[in-house]
Amino acid sequence: MILRLPFSNRCSPVLSRIHISFISELRPSKSRRFSYSVLSKYPMAEDDVQRPTKRSKIEHGPSPTAATDNGMQNDDDPAMARESEASSAQALSKKAEKGKRRDASGWAKSRRGKETDKKNVGRKRRGTRIDEASAEGGEGAGEGGSVAPKGPRYPKRQCALLLSFCGTGCSGMQIQPNARTIEGVLFDALVKAGAVSEDNADDPVKVNLARAARTDAGVHAAGNVVSLKMITARPDVPDMLARVNEELPAEIRLWGYVRVQNSFNPRTLCDSRKYTYFFPSYLLIPPRPGSNLMRSLQKYAEDSDTDPTSTHPFWAGVDLATESLQDTLTRKRLWRVPSEQVDKLRSIVNKFLGTHNFHNFTIGKEVNERSNFRHMKAIEIADPAVYGETEWISVLFHGQSFMLHQRKMMAALVLSCRTGAPDSIINELYGNQSVLIPKMPSLGLLLEYPIFETYNSKVANEINKNLDPSHEGYRPPIDFEIYKEEIATFKQTHIYDNMRKIEDEFGIFDAWIRSVDKYGGDDLLYLNHRGVIPPESVVAKGRRRENPFKEHKRFDATAFPSDAKDGAAKAFIKEDEDSGGEDGVDEVEQQLSDAEG
Known part of the structure; x- marks a missing residue:
């Protein structure tokens, strides 16, 4: 449509040709673009022509839609129609040459009909049959090639x-x-x-x-x-x-x-999780007299009135200088823990209940990090039970969540009990001072099962409220109790028997406790009879420790060479100061981002 408006000679030459574009909303989902040309019957003088700037829309010519929309041309003026048609063709030509520029009216161009650019070629769906065929150069890899037929698709x-x-x-x-x-x-x-x-x-x-x-x-x-x-x-x-x-x-x-x-x-x-830790009761025997740990604790407690670790009955009347490691381990397995020491275990473990800052019971965490706070709902210590020649004790932890290597809780429990440290030391470990707590061997750790109380309650009271179990929308609860008997049989066959067999053959727990007793530095001095953390055992950034405690990585293993068969004398678990080392923060940085149990 061409609009002719009367202009006086006094009108500005700039108004001799004006393109007006607007969008008329015909329906909520459709729009149509109209373009009008307003012409003056007074042509502009050549000197009055205003040259367009670089970003002016005038340089692009009239909108191509002005010529393509039906009914938009003026049939009364053929010359003007031809001029408009030529301008539109020129704009379309520029549009094809400059695909990334905006159109004549300043509107963003549609990508419909354009060739696919070669950017982001790697952002394709991984693992599709088309990709595999293209990579292998097989049938369907090139243009016009056929793609191998897919198998039947089933609902997920x-x-x-x-x-x-x-x-x-x-x-x-x-x-x-x-x-x-x-x-x-x-x-x-x-x-x-x-x-x-x-x-x-x-x-x-x-x-x-x-x-x-x-x-x-x-x-x-x-x-x-x-x-x-x-x-x-x-x-x-x-x-x-x-x-x-x-x-x-x-x-x-x-x-x-x-x-x-x-x-x-x-x-x-998941609302909470349950873990069980099994360990031989002989770990509660006090340190061997003359061991480095015993000497360090005795030296620190010189001004103390009591030192019950010096004359324990297990070490009395035995020539320790001539007794072999295998003979000592045999005596340990025949030892039975007294009931008062089990009561002391239960007294100490109660200190873990509730919400605490467990920064000392993991690795790579700063004291003030919020993720250090975990909630322990319940902890149970079962009565000791004898399997074969060894007496075992199990501790069940029911917590909201657990951090990486939080089995350090078990080490704090066992070490404080065997050295006679008061249960108040656990409260000290929640404080702002950082200390080193060894990790118990992985062999004794077992995840019982996760608990989904909130989810089960929601599906029962909201989703399944008016639904029959046969209905498509019915959602059953997540309940391990349904498979209680099958799980009990599986645990006995594949977990408990395997765990005890490895301990009987390799003496993993005995090797671990001997590695602790062999340490004579200051890192474990918090296991004293006062229930306080001495400055010597505090681990601080930038502070050099003369004799740091070393974590031996072999105690993280639960599978061992099948051809090693000489009990605790196996070379695999012998004392070796050069093997292992403390876990560095860099090694576990990625694992700490998923601290979920």
Whole structure:
């Protein structure tokens, strides 16, 4: 449409040609662009022409939509129509040449019909069949080539998987590159069973794989929860649960899976977790007379009235100079803890209840970090029980969450009890002073199961309120008690028996306690009879320690060479001051970001 407006000679020459563009909203979802040309019958003089600036829209010519929209041209003026058509063609030509510039009216250009640029070529969906064909140069790799046909597609459902595992021989729970992990073995079994499609087999992130509790290397679990989007029904797999277990090794069992909401995350929705630690009762025997730890504690307690560690009955009447390590270990396994010492254990462990700053019971954490605060709901110490020749004690921890290497709690419990330190030392360890607490061996640690009380209550009272269990929207609770008998059998066969067998053959706990007694520096002087932390044992940044305590990494292992068979005399666990070392912060920085149990 061409509008002719009368202008006087006194009008500014700039107004001789004006392009007006606006958008008329015809419908909420559609819009149409109109362009009008306002012409003056008085042409501008050449000297009056205003040259456009670099960013002026005039240099782009009239909007191309002015010529392309039906009914927008003026049939009464053919010359003007031809001029408008030529301007539009010129604008379209510039538009094709300068694809990244804006159009004549200043509107952002549409990418429709443009060639795909070569930027971000790596941001494609990983693991698709098309990508694999392109990489291999096979059929369908080039332009016009056909892509290999995909298999049948089955619906995926967000599910929570309930499983148990023996962590021996695995580098922890979470998937790691180039390492055997529990999640890695489980995911491979799900792929082979058909619960995870081939399109998603290369990356667990595609199926939202997550876990309730991350366990350290070698740590066992009687119960843990893994969630992912999985295929629960296939016509060629009559029993998906049985099919997955066929692909799993005997030390990893999947007990069942339940449908959960799509937003389900087992780590964030887990209310609390239960861990059990087993240790031989002979760890409570006081340090060997003449050992470096005994001398350090005696030297610090010279002005103290009591020192019960000097004349313990276990060490009395024995020629310690001629007794071998194997003979000492045999006597230790036949020793039975007195009831008063078990009562002392229970008195000390009560100091862990409640919310405290556990910065001294992990590694790589500053004193003032909020994540150091954890809540212990309940702690139970069972009566000692004899298995074979060795007496064992189990401690059950029920906490809201646990940090990396928080089995240091067990070391503080055992070491303070065997050295006669008062239970008030536990309160001192919550303070602002940093000290070194050794880690107990990984062999005795067991994750019982995570607890989902809040989630189970929500699905029962809100989601399942008016639904029958057979309804598609029904969500079952996450409950390990359903598989209580099967889990008990699994624990006895694959965890307890394996744990005791390794201890009987290698004497791991005895080697660990001897490494503690061999230390003669100042780092463990807080195990004194006063219940205070002396300045000598405080670990501070920038302060050089003359004789720092060394953590031996071999005590983090739960699998050992099968060809070493001479009890505690095995070279694998012999004392070696040069082996191991303290865990550095750099080694665990990535693990600390997922402090979830």
